[in-house]
Amino acid sequence: MSSVPGVSEVGALDASDPLRHMRERFILPEGVIYLDGNSLGAASKAAFIELETAAKEEWAQGLIRSWNKAHWFELTQQLGDRIGRLIGAAPGETVVTDTTSTNIYKALHAALSLRPDRSVIVAEGSSFPTDLYMAEGVAATRPGTQIRLEGVNAPTIEELIDDKVAVVLVNHVNYRSGELRDMAALTRKAHDAGAIIVWDLCHSAGAMPVDLNGADADLAVGCTYKYLNGGPGAPAFLFAAKRHHQDLRQPLSGWWGHAKPFAFEQGYEADAGIRRFLCGTQPILSLRALKGALDIWDDVDMALLRQKSVELGNLFIELVEAHCGRFGVKLASPRDGTSRGSQVSFSHENSYAIMQALIERGVIGDFRAPDVMRFGFAPLYIGYHDVWNAVDALRDILETEAWREPRFAVRAAVT
Numbered sequence: 001m002s003s004v005p006g007v008s009e010v011g012a013l014d015a016s017d018p019l020r021h022m023r024e025r026f027i028l029p030e031g032v033i034y035l036d037g038n039s040l041g042a043a044s045k046a047a048f049i050e051l052e053t054a055a056k057e058e059w060a061q062g063l064i065r066s067w068n069k070a071h072w073f074e075l076t077q078q079l080g081d082r083i084g085r086l087i088g089a090a091p092g093e094t095v096v097t098d099t100t101s102t103n104i105y106k107a108l109h110a111a112l113s114l115r116p117d118r119s120v121i122v123a124e125g126s127s128f129p130t131d132l133y134m135a136e137g138v139a140a141t142r143p144g145t146q147i148r149l150e151g152v153n154a155p156t157i158e159e160l161i162d163d164k165v166a167v168v169l170v171n172h173v174n175y176r177s178g179e180l181r182d183m184a185a186l187t188r189k190a191h192d193a194g195a196i197i198v199w200d201l202c203h204s205a206g207a208m209p210v211d212l213n214g215a216d217a218d219l220a221v222g223c224t225y226k227y228l229n230g231g232p233g234a235p236a237f238l239f240a241a242k243r244h245h246q247d248l249r250q251p252l253s254g255w256w257g258h259a260k261p262f263a264f265e266q267g268y269e270a271d272a273g274i275r276r277f278l279c280g281t282q283p284i285l286s287l288r289a290l291k292g293a294l295d296i297w298d299d300v301d302m303a304l305l306r307q308k309s310v311e312l313g314n315l316f317i318e319l320v321e322a323h324c325g326r327f328g329v330k331l332a333s334p335r336d337g338t339s340r341g342s343q344v345s346f347s348h349e350n351s352y353a354i355m356q357a358l359i360e361r362g363v364i365g366d367f368r369a370p371d372v373m374r375f376g377f378a379p380l381y382i383g384y385h386d387v388w389n390a391v392d393a394l395r396d397i398l399e400t401e402a403w404r405e406p407r408f409a410v411r412a413a414v415t
């Protein structure tokens with residue numbers, strides 16, 4: 001017990017934190033400790049400036065001219081390249097467009113188009129559900145396609161990969177437990193069996209260094225509204241390794257993915273590069289908010305970010321176990337920081353009500369069915385003292401049983 005850090009020690013950690021000044025670039029409400037940046041990242045000052053310029057100057061004054069003058073037409077690729085830098089992609093391999101769900105649909109079809117003689121999709125039973133729903137949607141359009149799930153058809157994903165598998169769809173970090181996959185090893189395993197791999201980076205992009213090309217990955221998708229702070233419903237990204245570009249086919253063959261969209265020709269001809277993954281007209285205001293959010297990342301050392309993320313998670317685990325362990329909360333994430341994303345989950349039979357009581361006190365995390373409290377640590381705006389205060393609030397709620405108040409049991413639509 002005596003080795004558990006106290007409030008003065010966590011204060012010292014903040015004082016020597018090289019990322020501490022990044023918090024000034026965000027707008028966060030007073031009195032809130034925001035531990036849900038893994039679900040919706042915080043608003044940044046830069047995003048607001050971009051939004052205002054895009055709306056008041058480029059839209060209101062520039063009107064249709066802004067497609068060229070303000071470079072709206074190139075935004076999907078420009079921002080794609082900036083995200084590409086954070087995920088180990090080369091220029092021209094990443095595009096920002098649509099939602100992660102839609103991009104999974106396109107990526108799975110594209111992966112299947114590379115392996116026309118195979119018909120199996122491998123995924124995780126514990127995947128974020130939309131990935132599985134989209135895989136079902138893809139399978140429904142291709143008679144004979146089978147889906148094999150880790151945890152259902154075999155205990156580990158590796159056991160499911162054989163020479164019938166066309167594509168492996170896998171979450172880099174599990175949304176519920178925070179467990180981190182070994183990207184290089186699993187990509188090699190898929191390739192050794194002749195399969196294509198699609199990585200879902202929703203919980204790793206902006207949370208840690210990612211090296212898609214270092215791992216020789218084929219395709220990837222991910223969110224921009226979580227750790228990248230693009231704003232609610234900000235468009236997602238899609239990565240495709242350059243070596244595949246000319247062979248990739250995706251089914252949503254809209255005019256924005258055409259080689260010459262403004263030639264207004266009758267037949268579809270895919271763009272030669274990553275733009276072939278676009279479909280229709282893009283949400284420029286959302287893209288501009290994301291542009292502002294990405295400006296911040298130009299100044300972030302991803303190795304430092306990862307180090308702080310692991311330390312915040314480790315500190316949280318240590319403090320929760322020391323101060324709240326006697327109330328029945330159980331760690332539901334890897335204990336080893338190097339195999340964990342930037343979140344920590346704890347389970348408790350009354351997790352929903354406990355989380356609502358925490359939120360009422362300004363400590364915002366979230367709940368994932370059936371019994372998980374999820375706490376995300378976005379190192380750009382969360383400090384060590386925040387972690388200490390969050391655990392103190394949790395301890396108080398458990399000790400006083402404040403969570404038993406009936407209003408905390410009422411389920412909202414979004415948890």
Ligand SMILES: *Cc1c(COP(=O)(O)O)cnc(C)c1O
Binds near residue numbers: 099
């Ligand atoms: C958040 C998340 C999504 C969300 O998909 P949307 O289409 O943006 O709603 C998909 N996959 C994973 C792994 C996620 O964590």
